[in-house]
Amino acid sequence: MVHAVISRSLSQRRLAVGVLFVAAIALVVILNRRSSGAADAPGEPRFHFTNIAHEAGIDFVHHGPTLDPRLDNIAPLISSLGASVTVSDVNNDGWPDLFFTNSRFGFPNALYLNRGDGTFVDTARAAGLADVNRPGEGVSMGAVWGDFDNDGLEDVLIYKWGYLFHGNNLRLNFLPELGRFQQAAEGVIADAGWAWGAQLGDLDNGGRNDLFIVNGYVSGDRDRSYWYAASKIAGAYSGVFEDARAWPAIGTASLSGYERSRVLVNRGLAGWSDVASQVGVTDEYDGRAIVLVDLFNRGVLDVVIANQKQPALVYKNSVAPGNHWIAFKLVGTRSNHSAIGAEVTLETGATRQLQTVDGGMGFASQNDRRLHFGLGRSGRADRVVIRWPSGTVQTLEHLAVDRLHVITEPDR
Numbered sequence: 099m100v101h102a103v104i105s106r107s108l109s110q111r112r113l114a115v116g117v118l119f120v121a122a123i124a125l126v127v128i129l130n131r132r133s134s135g136a137a138d139a140p141g142e143p144r145f146h147f148t149n150i151a152h153e154a155g156i157d158f159v160h161h162g163p164t165l166d167p168r169l170d171n172i173a174p175l176i177s178s179l180g181a182s183v184t185v186s187d188v189n190n191d192g193w194p195d196l197f198f199t200n201s202r203f204g205f206p207n208a209l210y211l212n213r214g215d216g217t218f219v220d221t222a223r224a225a226g227l228a229d230v231n232r233p234g235e236g237v238s239m240g241a242v243w244g245d246f247d248n249d250g251l252e253d254v255l256i257y258k259w260g261y262l263f264h265g266n267n268l269r270l271n272f273l274p275e276l277g278r279f280q281q282a283a284e285g286v287i288a289d290a291g292w293a294w295g296a297q298l299g300d301l302d303n304g305g306r307n308d309l310f311i312v313n314g315y316v317s318g319d320r321d322r323s324y325w326y327a328a329s330k331i332a333g334a335y336s337g338v339f340e341d342a343r344a345w346p347a348i349g350t351a352s353l354s355g356y357e358r359s360r361v362l363v364n365r366g367l368a369g370w371s372d373v374a375s376q377v378g379v380t381d382e383y384d385g386r387a388i389v390l391v392d393l394f395n396r397g398v399l400d401v402v403i404a405n406q407k408q409p410a411l412v413y414k415n416s417v418a419p420g421n422h423w424i425a426f427k428l429v430g431t432r433s434n435h436s437a438i439g440a441e442v443t444l445e446t447g448a449t450r451q452l453q454t455v456d457g458g459m460g461f462a463s464q465n466d467r468r469l470h471f472g473l474g475r476s477g478r479a480d481r482v483v484i485r486w487p488s489g490t491v492q493t494l495e496h497l498a499v500d501r502l503h504v505i506t507e508p509d510r
């Protein structure tokens with residue numbers, strides 16, 4: 099009896115497996131047919147790139163850093179950095195502009211304004227963004243754009259590297275008033291170490307964007323610096339770079355290592371304060387990439403950092419109660435689905451906060467595409483203007499705060 103029950107259930111199972119197998123094959127056939135009907139024919143790609151840089155007026159050439167002559171034999175090895183390009187609509191005319199960084203003393207950065215007719219014009223000199231690679235101040239390595247002072251215009255942090263002092267720049271956008279950007283980096287921002295990744299976001303929901311910068315190149319032995327060893331030993335060799343035996347062995351030495359991250363709170367007119375150690379950020383890893391993301395959907399920005407050859411860090415953010423926030427997830431319909439390129443301006447009283455949905459920002463990083471705004475104690479979001487990549491402008495008023503709004507692009 100028992101045997102009969104078992105064999106019946108066995109044959110039922112076999113039958114069930116057989117049916118599933120046939121169904122799986124049928125599904126594959128159906129899906130293949132469906133996709134082959136809609137798919138592009140194999141073979142030629144249906145797009146083509148033409149380098150139009152010169153015709154468009156963009157003749158930018160990046161120059162690498164010049165190091166101590168005693169490091170000539172290894173210079174290409176350690177100086178192949180600093181070519182960056184970033185996009186920002188600096189004059190809010192709806193045309194994306196381009197900013198390139200240079201990395202040699204005396205060589206300018208370039209800000210190419212998009213004329214809207216297929217050509218660009220370099221306005222970096224007039225805008226005060228060209229001459230920032232000066233001896234003693236470090237050279238440019240990259241840039242991060244964002245509205246640092248809540249006036250609805252994008253400002254720029256130029257992060258730098260150098261032998262001793264790096265001299266990061268924070269340039270505020272005063273194009274409408276003065277026709278230029280003004281240097282606002284002093285103290286803690288200027289001297290933020292050999293900065294790699296940097297991100298801008300409201301870490302305390304107070305209504306102003308703060309700055310998180312990760313640093314450090316190679317952290318080996320704390321008491322042995324490769325800068326020192328390289329310059330000393332290299333000076334004794336006449337060998338050329340091609341002879342790798344002439345390179346001093348780095349071994350376990352450090353090269354601008356053990357630099358700590360900076361967490362800079364934006365205090366408006368009162369400037370910036372480095373609060374890293376007060377808020378629990380004391381690591382000295384070799385930070386490269388950093389992203390801001392509301393990991394647990396709590397209405398706060400957490401921080402995730404990728405470190406070179408070292409453990410990843412996930413800094414969960416605990417924000418004191420009292421401040422409000424609002425967040426947006428944009429879904430494009432006529433624009434791309436991820437709404438990359440969409441600009442959201444949030445107006446509360448006299449202040450305006452601007453954020454852009456970007457496909458990636460900072461060194462080797464891509465942020466959460468949801469946009470997070472801190473609102474401070476007021477908890478007001480009077481007006482939200484969304485400029486979709488398709489050109490559609492959408493205005494929303496008196497939205498509920500302390501929540502995420504999913505907004506789908508309207509038809510018109």
Ligand SMILES: [Ca+2]
Binds near residue numbers: 186191194211
């Ligand atoms: Ca523009």
Ligand SMILES: [Ca+2]
Binds near residue numbers: 244247250270
């Ligand atoms: Ca601004």
Ligand SMILES: [Ca+2]
Binds near residue numbers: 305
């Ligand atoms: Ca803040």
